[in-house]
Amino acid sequence: MAKKNDTNTWSLSPAPESTSHIRIDKKYDLFIDGKFTPPQSKKYFKTINPATEEVLAEIADANEKDVDRAVKAARKAYTNVWSKMEPKERAKYIFRIARLLQERAREFAVIESMDGGKPIRESRDFDVPTAAAHFFYHAGWADKLEYAFPAKKPKSIGVVGQIIPWNFPLLMASWKIAPALAAGNTVVLKPAETTSLTALKLAELIRDSGIPDGVVNIITGAGETGKALVEHPDIDKIAFTGSTAVGKMIQRSLAGTNKKLTLELGGKAANIIFEDAALDQAVEGIINGIFFNQGHVCCAGSRVFVQESVVDAVTRRLEHRMNSLIIGDPLDKNTDIGAINSKGQLETVNKYLELGQKEGFEMFQAGNEPPKKGFWCKPTLFKNVAQSSIISKEEIFGPVLVMQTFRTIDEVIDKANNTPYGLSAGVWTDKGSKIFNLTSRLKAGVVWANTFNKFDPTSPFGGYKESGFGREGGIQGLSAYLKFD
Amino acid sequence: MELKLRHKPIDQVGIEERCARFKTRSIKTDAKMQGLKMALSMIDLTTLEGKDTAGKVRQMCYKAMHLHDELPGLPTVAAVCVYPEMVASARKYLGSSGVKIASVATAFPSGQTNLDIKLADTKQAIDAGADEIDMVISRGKFLQGDYNFVFDEISSIKEACGNKRLKVILETGELGDLENVALASRLAIDAGADFIKTSTGKIQPAATMEVTLVMLEVIRDYYFETGKMVGMKPAGGISNSKLALHYLIMLKETLGDAWLTNEWFRFGASSLANDLLKQLVKQTTGVYQSGNYFALD
Numbered sequence: 001m002a003k004k005n006d007t008n009t010w011s012l013s014p015a016p017e018s019t020s021h022i023r024i025d026k027k028y029d030l031f032i033d034g035k036f037t038p039p040q041s042k043k044y045f046k047t048i049n050p051a052t053e054e055v056l057a058e059i060a061d062a063n064e065k066d067v068d069r070a071v072k073a074a075r076k077a078y079t080n081v082w083s084k085m086e087p088k089e090r091a092k093y094i095f096r097i098a099r100l101l102q103e104r105a106r107e108f109a110v111i112e113s114m115d116g117g118k119p120i121r122e123s124r125d126f127d128v129p130t131a132a133a134h135f136f137y138h139a140g141w142a143d144k145l146e147y148a149f150p151a152k153k154p155k156s157i158g159v160v161g162q163i164i165p166w167n168f169p170l171l172m173a174s175w176k177i178a179p180a181l182a183a184g185n186t187v188v189l190k191p192a193e194t195t196s197l198t199a200l201k202l203a204e205l206i207r208d209s210g211i212p213d214g215v216v217n218i219i220t221g222a223g224e225t226g227k228a229l230v231e232h233p234d235i236d237k238i239a240f241t242g243s244t245a246v247g248k249m250i251q252r253s254l255a256g257t258n259k260k261l262t263l264e265l266g267g268k269a270a271n272i273i274f275e276d277a278a279l280d281q282a283v284e285g286i287i288n289g290i291f292f293n294q295g296h297v298c299c300a301g302s303r304v305f306v307q308e309s310v311v312d313a314v315t316r317r318l319e320h321r322m323n324s325l326i327i328g329d330p331l332d333k334n335t336d337i338g339a340i341n342s343k344g345q346l347e348t349v350n351k352y353l354e355l356g357q358k359e360g361f362e363m364f365q366a367g368n369e370p371p372k373k374g375f376w377c378k379p380t381l382f383k384n385v386a387q388s389s390i391i392s393k394e395e396i397f398g399p400v401l402v403m404q405t406f407r408t409i410d411e412v413i414d415k416a417n418n419t420p421y422g423l424s425a426g427v428w429t430d431k432g433s434k435i436f437n438l439t440s441r442l443k444a445g446v447v448w449a450n451t452f453n454k455f456d457p458t459s460p461f462g463g464y465k466e467s468g469f470g471r472e473g474g475i476q477g478l479s480a481y482l483k484f485d
Numbered sequence: 486m487e488l489k490l491r492h493k494p495i496d497q498v499g500i501e502e503r504c505a506r507f508k509t510r511s512i513k514t515d516a517k518m519q520g521l522k523m524a525l526s527m528i529d530l531t532t533l534e535g536k537d538t539a540g541k542v543r544q545m546c547y548k549a550m551h552l553h554d555e556l557p558g559l560p561t562v563a564a565v566c567v568y569p570e571m572v573a574s575a576r577k578y579l580g581s582s583g584v585k586i587a588s589v590a591t592a593f594p595s596g597q598t599n600l601d602i603k604l605a606d607t608k609q610a611i612d613a614g615a616d617e618i619d620m621v622i623s624r625g626k627f628l629q630g631d632y633n634f635v636f637d638e639i640s641s642i643k644e645a646c647g648n649k650r651l652k653v654i655l656e657t658g659e660l661g662d663l664e665n666v667a668l669a670s671r672l673a674i675d676a677g678a679d680f681i682k683t684s685t686g687k688i689q690p691a692a693t694m695e696v697t698l699v700m701l702e703v704i705r706d707y708y709f710e711t712g713k714m715v716g717m718k719p720a721g722g723i724s725n726s727k728l729a730l731h732y733l734i735m736l737k738e739t740l741g742d743a744w745l746t747n748e749w750f751r752f753g754a755s756s757l758a759n760d761l762l763k764q765l766v767k768q769t770t771g772v773y774q775s776g777n778y779f780a781l782d
Contacts, residue, residue, distance in 0.1 A: 009742045010519055010733070015511035121509055280702050281499025316709055324738040333511035430494035450496055 012326070015333045017120045022107045024114075024197065027058045030066055030220065031203035033073035034213025040065040045222075047196055050117040051330050051339040051374040059196045062219040067188070067228040070217040074159045074186040075234055077214030082186050083156055085212075091142035093211040094181055098135030100205050101128065101174075108198055112170055113330040115197040117339030117375070118293050120331050130455060131174035134473075137457035138178035141478055145183065148475050154482040156184030157260060158236035161229045164199075165242045166192035166341050167296040167397075172241055173199050175472050177206075177216060178457075183481035185237075186215050190229055192242075193222040194342045227253075235259055239480070241298070244395075244421075244466050262470025262480045264298065264462055266395040267423030269444065270416035271301030271452060272406075275309045277428035281450065283317045286401070289426060289452040291325065291379050294340055295399040298467075299424035301452050303392055305412050308405045315383065315403070322366035322379050329371070337367065337399060340375040349377050349398030356382045356391040356402070387415055395421070409437065417443045422464030426452045445471075493671075495663040495699060504694040507735045517730070518768050524729040525552065525761045526560035527747045528754055529587055529718065532567060533594075533686065539574040542567055546578035548782040553762045555778075556769065562758065563747035564617060568593070569610035576614035587652070588615035591642060594656070594685035596621040600641060607645045618642070619652040619682060624659045627669060635669075636676045643677035652680035652718055652751075657696045658688040666696055670703040680716035686753065691721025694728075694735060701739040714743070720753025726764040729757055 027044060029036040041063035046055045062070070082090070101108065105128045112123040145154045160180045164172035169191055180187050191199035203218040219225060223246075230238055230250050237260040240250055244265040254261050271289045273282045289301025306314045330338035340346040357363055361382045370376035377399055385392050385402040392402045406412040416425060425444040427435055435449040445463040448454060455461065460476035462468060470480045512520055530549050532541060542565075549562045564585035567575050575586045588610035591603040607618055620642050626634045643651050653673040657666050673681050681700055684691035697719045704715045717736070723729055729752060736744055744750055759779040767773050 010523065010737060010745055011516065012510065012512060013514040013516040015513045125509070276494060278494040278496040278499060281496040281503070284499055284503055320705075333509070430496075450499065 012334050017331045022110050028200045030060045031218040032070045049114050059220045062221040062225045064228040070188045070219050071232050071234050073214035074188050078186040081212045082215050087143035091139045094139035096209045098132050101132040112198050116195045119335040119338045127171045131171045134174040134178045134457045138182035142182040153485040160185045160237045161235040162189040162239045163226045166195040169195040170198040179478050179481050188217045196220045263468035265468040267298045267421045267467050268395050268419050269301045269424040271304045271426035273306045274429040275307040276430045282428040285452045290401040291399050301426050304403045305406050311405050325367045327367040327370050346375040352396045359389050361385050413441050420466040423467035492664045493667045500695045508731050510734045512730045520730045521761050521765050528562040529564045529566040529751045530562045531755050542571045542574040543578045544782045549584045550582045572613035572615045585616040587617040589619045591620040594687040596623050604645050617650045621654045639676035650679040652682045653678040654682045657683045658690050663699045666699050670700045674707050682718040684721045686721035692719035716749045718751040724756045725760045
């Protein structure tokens, strides 16, 4: 910030995480009934590294017949093995998966960053450890379901179809698989087509755990594959995490069937900064809220509301902090902002950047120049945005923050709730009573106070309104994989 | 004078998280070499003991100027830091080396005496040739809420310092919480401090990253408001290179590159120098050498 003095600049040297210890096959088949088998479609698609646009591997494209094979394998495993197994035996396999994941943490972190573009600091310190934590947590529940739901006679549901997004590929797979297995169900899981690799590595790991064949099946493909899974008649439940548009399609398609459904969809969270907040920590919370994982986070704090009396102070600190963010190679240990997950997503984000400027709002971008190749978006702030602007209404799903101001508590609550979404929110104030006032009045599944983007397997996560229904994590999340008498 | 003083809310948990984030920065190869040398050049090599003598000071001053002659191209430390009684010796031995002399004053480390004695203490150090004065604030008065007293005392010492730079030691280990640290920092800056400093080294905890971050953020706030730079000196407890480099990362990301010089940042430390030297030799030769190869002063 102060006067530039060329004699004392200090830049960090590259510090890339090594890739020598990982193995990515040229081609990946479908994981069905405990084995990798080629797709009946005979088709494969390429998965690329979004930071370099280099092809990493070819991935099998599952068609309806493949989906049918996977569901049949899951049904057979459910009927013959998994539903009859002693719960404490089930737990052993889940514990084993958790431990294997910890042992191979580095490998998973590196592949997650290569395939998805997220900084290695995040995949190493957040994605992989949290994924392992979910397996550990749910393993503990497997033989205690009667205690979790006393006098309700919990029973497994059957075969569960699970469709997950590309923003936290391994973590979302773990969120889905761990509770399903603990509750005694078998699984057919489909990762997003841009980020299949860690799910397939997880398939290898699950196979190595010795879990009976067919209990977990992982099939790859795009929307058509997902549609076939949703519409398969022998599925008992669908769990979906992804966009609200696709969630609505799934709900329509399941109408009139007996299939259970949980949806975890989009969001446009309000992150509310009061004048009495610890402002520097609030700024850090704004940064974590929107720039974590390039803003590819359904609960991202993408709308920041700042009380008018401190808007200048907050803006100046925020811009200053944004200038210290490092954008670049996701495998570099110092990278704060990695690559945008796909070309398509970059186009979406860029469309909103243009729109915001066209709407007439002041745009601030920070950080160093990103690399030439690959998909990149600098951390971006739109200032003094209006509630009625498109960029403050629609989910951008990128490192783009829109800032609005407010004057009173009632005003900010009205504005925060004035959205079709309701996944998360943040409140920053030094006053405890204000926090409790807001947490009870904000229509959001998660409200963080003086922090943001904190996750734990013991804590339920999920939304209001068009952000979906059903919870993941905690006892509440477990119950979504059970039926009760 | 009337002071408009207000505690700035600070969230301890948030501060700790931010500090943990600085520690994830990976400092390698060229950046590490540059960082180690920079840290070396920012040291106030310190001896503040009852048993200090001219002989001890002579040896420390030689070390300040010749950190490790086996390794060419090293900077000197920024300053030596001694009691007023030792300033004359330091002046004699340092000559025209450019290494500055910092002297603690104002009834260091407790500050439990009256202003006249504190002023005399300061004057003695300056008359003997000190370039910088490290004063302590009256923590008792501060905790009583007598901020005007603390402010006036600092400004009186500042006046006595004339054109010598004044570092104000807050002794954060006695202030109780981070909000008090921020308040004392701002008070010291408003009263004329050129530098704010965490600790005397006589009280635990001495410097921590958390406390230093809070103080850096106050310096940044003041810079935003006035455009004036203030220096920072964490002192005590920073004894290894890795930690020192993380402090520099914190400095860079909180205040910017302009502060990355011994004009605006100092480490109050004695054992840090040898660890930095050990790492520098390792970076240069590829192997670690035993502690016996690095002189103890």
